[in-house]
Amino acid sequence: MTAEMVTKQTTGRSPVAERPPGPSLSPSRAADFKTCPLLYRFRSIDRLPERPSLDQVRGTLVHAVLERLFDLPAPARTPTAAGDLVSPEWDRLVADEPELTGLFADEAAVDVTEFLGSARRLLDGYFTVEDPRRLEPAERETLISTVVDDELLIRGYIDRLDVAPDGALRVVDYKTGGAPREAFEARALFQLKFYALVLWRTRGVVPKVLRLLYLKDAEICDYAPDADELARFERTLVALWRAIEQATTNQDFRPKPSRLCDWCSHQALCPAFGGTPPPFPDVATTVVIPEQPSRAGGPAEDE
Numbered sequence: 630m631t632a633e634m635v636t637k638q639t640t641g642r643s644p645v646a647e648r649p650p651g652p653s654l655s656p657s658r659a660a661d662f663k664t665c666p667l668l669y670r671f672r673s674i675d676r677l678p679e680r681p682s683l684d685q686v687r688g689t690l691v692h693a694v695l696e697r698l699f700d701l702p703a704p705a706r707t708p709t710a711a712g713d714l715v716s717p718e719w720d721r722l723v724a725d726e727p728e729l730t731g732l733f734a735d736e737a738a739v740d741v742t743e744f745l746g747s748a749r750r751l752l753d754g755y756f757t758v759e760d761p762r763r764l765e766p767a768e769r770e771t772l773i774s775t776v777v778d779d780e781l782l783i784r785g786y787i788d789r790l791d792v793a794p795d796g797a798l799r800v801v802d803y804k805t806g807g808a809p810r811e812a813f814e815a816r817a818l819f820q821l822k823f824y825a826l827v828l829w830r831t832r833g834v835v836p837k838v839l840r841l842l843y844l845k846d847a848e849i850c851d852y853a854p855d856a857d858e859l860a861r862f863e864r865t866l867v868a869l870w871r872a873i874e875q876a877t878t879n880q881d882f883r884p885k886p887s888r889l890c891d892w893c894s895h896q897a898l899c900p901a902f903g904g905t906p907p908p909f910p911d912v913a914t915t916v917v918i919p920e921q922p923s924r925a926g927g928p929a930e931d932e
């Protein structure tokens with residue numbers, strides 16, 4: 630997925646534009662390495678293409694609608710208004726990526742009308758758990774970043790950031806996937822802690838709440854981090870990056886089979902499934918992969 634959304638970058642102590650190129654890590658790619666080192670290699674080093682699933686494209690569409698919804702005046706943010714945004718946002722995504730329509734040629738069981746209807750049902754789930762007329766997000770689809778360990782740039786897009794009158798921060802991540810959420814909850818929480826760490830380091834405030842909003846199940850999962858935990862998480866990220874650098878130097882990324890393999894696009898090349906990875910490409914020891922807003926980089930974690 631490459632469609633661009635409107636983004637802006639927060640001001641932090643280490644803005645991207647002011648630093649020379651160096652190692653960079655997004656929550657999705659860090660979670661890839663944690664999930665399976667070989668999956669990280671396939672995505673970040675081999676840069677193997679992945680065709681988005683209908684679930685992932687639906688997630689992108691619903692994220693886009695929820696972002697646009699908050700452009701409306703608060704009283705106008707109704708379920709009807711959200712539903713009315715679905716078709717125009719879909720048209721915009723297809724204009725950016727005409728190949729998206731090809732999804733329906735291959736998956737004949739679903740047509741576009743049904744697909745758009747399923748997106749509207751997810752939005753109904755959203756209205757079950759939140760009333761956007763009572764919210765005024767501080768940020769939406771925003772790139773945040775900071776540098777840890779003096780050189781590692783960590784960066785990612787947050788779906789939404791709410792700031793209370795007393796300054797308390799709430800990070801909100803919309804989850805739209807069709808996959809069982811217990812398979813991905815640890816990964817989702819890892820990503821939210823990643824965002825919490827960046828916000829803590831750039832704003833000096835530990836977010837009060839990290840919120841996963843499951844639209845399909847119409848459920849909210851809140852988590853309250855603390856500074857000690859985020860400090861430990863920072864050390865874990867740095868150790869993770871060192872492990873990635875070591876694996877790159879040694880060209881040694883091993884498969885780590887789990888139930889997430891069911892959502893992996895690369896089983897045919899994976900030794901755990903009888904496949905053979907391609908020759909290791911000629912790369913530098915640091916690989917910079919730009920993070921995309923609300924991209925469904927999978928396995929389904931960004932839906």
Ligand code: SF4
Nearest residue numbers: 665884885890893899
């Ligand atoms: S199939 Fe499983 S073990 Fe193999 S690369 Fe994908 S996630 Fe890793």
